[in-house]
Amino acid sequence: MASSETATAHTSPASSSAAPSSADRRAARRQRRMVSPLANIPFKQRLTNPYKPFEVLSAEQEEQLHEAAMQIVENIGIRFLDAEACDIWEKAGAKVDHDLQNVKIDRGLLLELVAKAPAQFNWIARNRERNRLIGGNDVAFCTHGGVIFAQDMDKGRRPGTLEDYYNFLKLNQSCPVLHFTGDQLVVPHDVPVSYRHLRRTYGAVTLCDKPYMEAPHGRIIAGDAVKMAKIIFQDDITKWDSPVLGGIINSSSPLRYDDRMIGGMIAYARAGQVLIITPFVLAGAMSPITIASAVAQQNAEALMGIAFVQAIRPGSPVIYGGFTSNIDMKSGAPAFGTPEGAWAMAIGAQLARRYKLPYRGSGSLNTSKVPDAQAAYETMWTTWPAIMAHTNFIMHSVGWLEGGLTVSFEKCIIDMESLAMFQHFLGGLEINEATLALDVMAQVEPAGTQYKTHFETPHTQARYSTEFYSPFLADRDNYELWKERGALDTAQRANKIYKQLHEEYEAPPLDVAIEPELREFVERREKELVGVELYT
């Protein structure tokens, strides 16, 4: 992904700003007066969607897409560009052409393997209060990932650095409505490629206490990630019933998994960690142009990836991922936040339900260059269908700009507001005698004489500060007041909020035994990995 490699000298993870002393933190806390309203959005251990899932497909159409995927795996096959993978497939009973590294499989066997995957599972966090159930009607929001450039209004757009990376981690930790710490939040261009993964995980678990991810890209990175997880959880987590680690696998569409992804799949699957199997299909480039075809292909690729994991370790946790959108036929660039992407998002969810699998979709996808109206409406064209369709794991739920090339600190804040609104929205509304309040209606003018308006009633007063979602970003003041306060647009207000959160950030507690052991591992591995080609 990283195109401009501006790596600088080897620096110890401990020399970064990751872990200020706890005395410093306590002192800072005492001085503090304000606490950002964003940080006070309630954290919910479970967020469930009480509404019926939005579905695009009729039962017949769903059947057509299933049948098409079955024909693809039976008659065309999927390439697995890795000798070990071909052996695994052969042992599992698939028809393997070792020269082409092409795998065909009967639908019976495929579906039998897919059926071994759990319909839901618990993803364990180092702070156990942040464990997250994945599947069913649960919804979880994860950060951005796989991004090249960082952007804020003060410094503009630039290739990401480790400082940016850790700042995004801190921002994530400050936002209770984000449930997961993703990986590759932005490429840290000032860290050599060969050990970026170590710095990512080190930051993810020292600066945040949420369930976290690390990219399963090849056997080395994935192997290190599993070893670090063992240190973080101080146990052989590969023997646990529930995973503690996971990452995204993208097929190299059309109809292909490359060796890098396969290495990661094998390593995580053997360790029983989460694989989010996500075909990256852009209709018109990596599949036929029609969305029907793109999602049929997505379905074949996803099911083959999932079956592959189950062939390695039956019951290992997987998530059916959808990341199908379209190409912009004018520019040739990927398009996001489109009507076609909304269809694909909902169709993926419907298919995942058919196979009794958790579903991963996306949140803040858009192609705007700045956090403006287009960024916001395309984002909503992604997040609304994702939520409505019952997406369980929403990746990139904050921050995207520019088709995912850039992540903006201000856009993160803007998107967090919508996530907080969705959290409230999914909370559902209570209807009972107290909330219907017919007796109150009868007391207020014109029906009664006790109160002039509903502002004044004890019923309203008692619920004054808790009844409604209270925004931290939206400006609802009148025009004159808004102007008096500087006529700031949304991005400018978001910039202030981000800076306040940065000031107020506080690292979550970490068992004293863990950090030195983790640091030692990272420092040792960094020396070992100098100059090593990771993706084998």
Added chain:
Amino acid sequence: MASSETATAHTSPASSSAAPSSADRRAARRQRRMVSPLANIPFKQRLTNPYKPFEVLSAEQEEQLHEAAMQIVENIGIRFLDAEACDIWEKAGAKVDHDLQNVKIDRGLLLELVAKAPAQFNWIARNRERNRLIGGNDVAFCTHGGVIFAQDMDKGRRPGTLEDYYNFLKLNQSCPVLHFTGDQLVVPHDVPVSYRHLRRTYGAVTLCDKPYMEAPHGRIIAGDAVKMAKIIFQDDITKWDSPVLGGIINSSSPLRYDDRMIGGMIAYARAGQVLIITPFVLAGAMSPITIASAVAQQNAEALMGIAFVQAIRPGSPVIYGGFTSNIDMKSGAPAFGTPEGAWAMAIGAQLARRYKLPYRGSGSLNTSKVPDAQAAYETMWTTWPAIMAHTNFIMHSVGWLEGGLTVSFEKCIIDMESLAMFQHFLGGLEINEATLALDVMAQVEPAGTQYKTHFETPHTQARYSTEFYSPFLADRDNYELWKERGALDTAQRANKIYKQLHEEYEAPPLDVAIEPELREFVERREKELVGVELYT
């Protein structure tokens, strides 16, 4: 509504820029090279929602809200602040307290009256190709209405003028995805209050050919509107089976209709024209603070308004309107684009379906001061639930800012893009052998050798320019190209599009007999109405 009355001299409607000569227009057309892509979005005579409606209420909750409304109308009653209305109610069999002007009614009688309203009807346009079916799974988009200030990036925010008004009409006509011409697009402060309605309708039918609205505010305005409709349609439209005219009625919540609204209701109902009965409930101010209570009250008020219309003229077309949102408890200002508003929108649709009535919701509601990210995400927090819940008539579907105090030309363009996207989205996707294209998959690498990528296949090439929604506003170019082109944000690009549309605007043909007759009516009435108090 209009607070700053800056009326200037009486000017003839014909002196406005409403109707350039057709020779001028033809000449301009010849010179023209570009045609805005916005104007080329396909016009659809019907736009239907193929998906299941999104519902917030369980069956039991729906029953609770029905029951609550029944208790309100039976035990508390609704005020109808008009002597004639009280007489109408008494004749219909309701229990009327003439001193209080309070009406109570048994649920049996209420529901019997409501059942007389048509479940769907055809709203006739002067261009019959633009007639619109209202109800069922059909969706129609209408402009903004009831706005004080106009805003664009060139001239900033200012009290609206007749020129602004006519420019919004022209913009509406240029956009095929808007189906209705609303009224009160912006207050024309330079026109005396007593004949603004005449100028509104004159513009609406000379500058646009869509089905149109005129505010049924009092007997005089509504009466003039019916007379003008007779001229426009050159017939006694009050005897037609289908309406040609309509407008919004707001209750004066809580539990009250004022004389102005009642006058309009009586006039339009007697003429068989459309009444969109929309309680304007802000939870915490005009109803108890809980959304459960607010929608229960909305339900009682809406049903009483609808029953009143049916008592006047059984079968007269009505639309059940929902406009419930919440108060911002920090500023005391109305909040829009909120999770609570999204609930209320969907609940209104569900209740309207229960009573077999068409439903009116809203589209672009937000509280931002400029067309920025907040404006866009709050707008989507209104439009998405409106669409998903099967709203039939979407009012304010473009242009709002500042809680509806301001309408922005740029925001209109921004919102039109989302409407066009929804039009595509609701078109649904086809799944068949040709769109699944499994044969094509087998021809492209790695599965086949015929084509390197899907870009090149005849299947893609044949669908290249038609398969996807093609945006007129979203920028999908790469960062460098975007920068080279001026690094324009969405609002700046929208400004250019608006100006291009303004240049390219062409008035729709109008029967030569109509315009002079209409002008004569307007000129005569304007003289008659000087100094007249309209709202009686």
